[in-house]
Amino acid sequence: xxxxxxxxxxxxxxxxxxxxxxxxxxxxxxxxxxxxxxxxxxxxxxxxxxxxxxxxxxxxxxxxxxxxxxxxxxxxxxxxxxxxxxxxxxxxxxxxxxxxxxxxxxxxxxxxxxxxxxxxxxxxxxxxxxxxxxxxxxxxxxxxxxxxxxxxxxxxxxxxxxxxxxxxxxxxxxxxxxxxxxxxxxxxxxxxxxxxxxxxxxxxxxxxxxxxxxxxxxxxxxxxxxxxxxxxxxxxxxxxxxxxxxxxxxxxxxxxxxxxxxxxxxxxxxxxxxxxxxxxxxxxxxxxxxxxxxxxxxxxxxxxxxxxxxxxxxxxxxxxxxxxxxxxxxxxxxxxxxxxxxxxxxxxxxxxxxxxxxxxxxxxxxxxxxxxxxxxxxxxxxxxxxxxxxxx
Numbered sequence: 268x269x270x271x272x273x274x275x276x277x278x279x280x281x282x283x284x285x286x287x288x289x290x291x292x293x294x295x296x297x298x299x300x301x302x303x304x305x306x307x308x309x310x311x312x313x314x315x316x317x318x319x320x321x322x323x324x325x326x327x328x329x330x331x332x333x334x335x336x337x338x339x340x341x342x343x344x345x346x347x348x349x350x351x352x353x354x355x356x357x358x359x360x361x362x363x364x365x366x367x368x369x370x371x372x373x374x375x376x377x378x379x380x381x382x383x384x385x386x387x388x389x390x391x392x393x394x395x396x397x398x399x400x401x402x403x404x405x406x407x408x409x410x411x412x413x414x415x416x417x418x419x420x421x422x423x424x425x426x427x428x429x430x431x432x433x434x435x436x437x438x439x440x441x442x443x444x445x446x447x448x449x450x451x452x453x454x455x456x457x458x459x460x461x462x463x464x465x466x467x468x469x470x471x472x473x474x475x476x477x478x479x480x481x482x483x484x485x486x487x488x489x490x491x492x493x494x495x496x497x498x499x500x501x502x503x504x505x506x507x508x509x510x511x512x513x514x515x516x517x518x519x520x521x522x523x524x525x526x527x528x529x530x531x532x533x534x535x536x537x538x539x540x541x542x543x544x545x546x547x548x549x550x551x552x553x554x555x556x557x558x559x560x561x562x563x564x565x566x567x568x569x570x571x572x573x574x575x576x577x578x579x580x581x582x583x584x585x586x587x588x589x590x591x592x593x594x595x596x597x598x599x600x601x602x603x604x605x606x607x608x609x610x611x612x613x614x615x616x617x618x619x620x621x622x623x624x625x626x627x628x629x630x631x632x633x634x635x636x637x638x639x640x641x642x643x644x645x646x647x648x649x650x651x652x653x654x655x656x657x658x659x
Contacts (some may be wrong), residue, residue, distance in 0.1 A: 281500050283559035284570055285554055286341055286577030291619050292334030294587050295326055298615040301591040302606050304448040306471065309438030311533040316318075319608040326612070328525045332546030335387065337554055339484050342391055343398060344500070350356025350402050350494065361399060367646040371436040374581070380461070381543050383588040384468040387476070387484075390477075392484040398492060406493040413489035420482050421543050422638050428536040436534045444470070452596050453603040460596055462479040483543070503558045510555045518552025521545045576619075579636025583622050 299305040303313075316321040346364065353360035375388030401409060446466075451463035472480075494500070505509055524545030527537045560566050567574075578585050592598035594614065595606075606614070624652065635643065 268628070279501055280567060280574055281503065281558050282344065282645055283577035284561055284567070285337060286580045287570075287573030287575070288337040288553065288557060288577075289334045289341065290576055290580055290583050290587075291573075292330045293338065293584070294335065295612060296332075297385060297587065298611045299323075299326070299458070299608070300610045301566055301588075302595050302602065302614075303604055304445040306467070307441035307444040307448070309440055309533075311528070313440075314608050322608045322612055324529065326563050326608075327541075328522070329360075331525075332542035333521070333525075333549040333553065335484075335552040336487050339391070339487035340491040340494070340554070342395070343488030344495040345491075346395060346398060346402065346488070347492035347495025350492070350497075360402075363646065364399055365396070366648075368392045368399075370642055370645045371395070374585070374638070376587055378588060379468055380465065382585070383592055384464045384471065385588075386468075388556075388584075389512035390480050390484050391488075393480055394488050395591055397481070398488045401489065402492060407497040409489050409493040409496075412484035413493070416482060416489070417486035418433065420479075421539075425536065425539050425543070428539050432532075432534040432536045436532065438533075438535065443513060449604045453601040453605070454597050455609040457598060460598070476579050488545070491545035503562055507559070510558050511563050514559060515552075515556035517548040518555075521550075521552055522549030525549060527604070555600050572623040572627060575630050576623055579626055579629065581642060582638040583626070583646070585638060586622065587618060590621075591615075598629055 276536055299310070305313075308328070310323060314320060349364060349544070350360050352358075354362075371388055372392035375386050375390075376390055379386035379389060401412070404412070406489050447463060447466070451459045455463065499509070522545070525541050527540050527545070528534075560570070591614075595601070595603040625635075633640070
């Protein structure tokens with residue numbers, strides 16, 4: 268039997284709602300890199316002065332490193348759901364999954380090298396391939412293995428960072444990279460921007476960094492796949508006590524760890540504690556709150572625009588980069604390096620509001636986002652057909 272795309276009536280509202288919420292958080296964080304050389308500076312001094320410092324602190328505590336883990340877990344959850352569907356229909360899972368991930372890899376490469384260097388889709392595709400080799404492992408073992416893969420290397424890295432900051436507590440500022448970015452993105456030719464984008468991608472995806480990213484993202488996918496096998500989101504009402512626990516203890520612990528650079532010292536070690544250990548805990552708390560909120564039909568209806576954005580998450584993610592780079596790069600308005608954190612955040616909220624409106628209009632006629640349709644066509648090898656749920 269051949270697997271088919273998920274029908275509209277099979278979609279799970281809470282998952283789409285989580286994706287939509289994660290897309291907003293991802294944009295708020297990515298906006299710092301869209302409009303400034305964020306990756307090469309000490310953000311705690313670079314974004315100084317009121318209200319920049321306050322806005323950055325809010326993003327740093329409540330948003331930074333808390334939404335890509337949520338989105339990664341949901342990506343793994345999606346793969347886990349597809350695996351379960353294949354089992355139920357006695358259909359081959361691996362060929363379809365490999366095609367979907369291969370297409371995603373190509374989309375990620377186009378995104379990274381022609382639009383914005385901060386792409387995450389390449390990492391998702393690579394870690395997705397790794398997850399396929401483990402998808403048959405029982406959920407409890409998958410969860411335990413994920414914990415080991417995540418905590419052991421990151422704990423060792425944290426110990427090394429505490430040693431390093433004892434020698435030199437200052438952040439490294441790449442002045443050459445900052446100057447190069449400020450010269451290329453707002454005023455450079457497309458060729459110069461491409462060259463800078465490639466340099467930035469290679470800088471952030473050297474062997475060590477990419478290995479750290481794999482060891483970070485892969486466990487999230489494994490957690491998502493394990494949760495999908497248990498159908499934790501579909502059975503939120505049955506596991507209500509678990510979700511309430513996740514909405515309290517991890518949320519509180521995550522917030523405490525996210526505050527460490529502000530309570531102690533803003534150095535590499537405490538920022539690592541904040542992002543690597545605090546971020547995922549906060550993400551678990553956010554996910555739990557959304558899962559519980561989705562059980563209330565009235566609140567769920569109010570948040571419907573977010574869930575519609577989540578239904579076209581690939582389209583939303585890519586168009587965020589297209590819109591933002593058009594605003595800040597020379598082939599658009601050329602505002603790179605010229606806006607404050609507050610202004611950038613307002614722009615991000617404006618972009619997301621426009622995307623919510625676009626999603627509302629799009630789903631009046633179609634049941635999938637435009638890039639999702641392309642992804643489906645290339646993955647399932649089917650022709651575009653109007654859904655029976657679509658309006659004429």
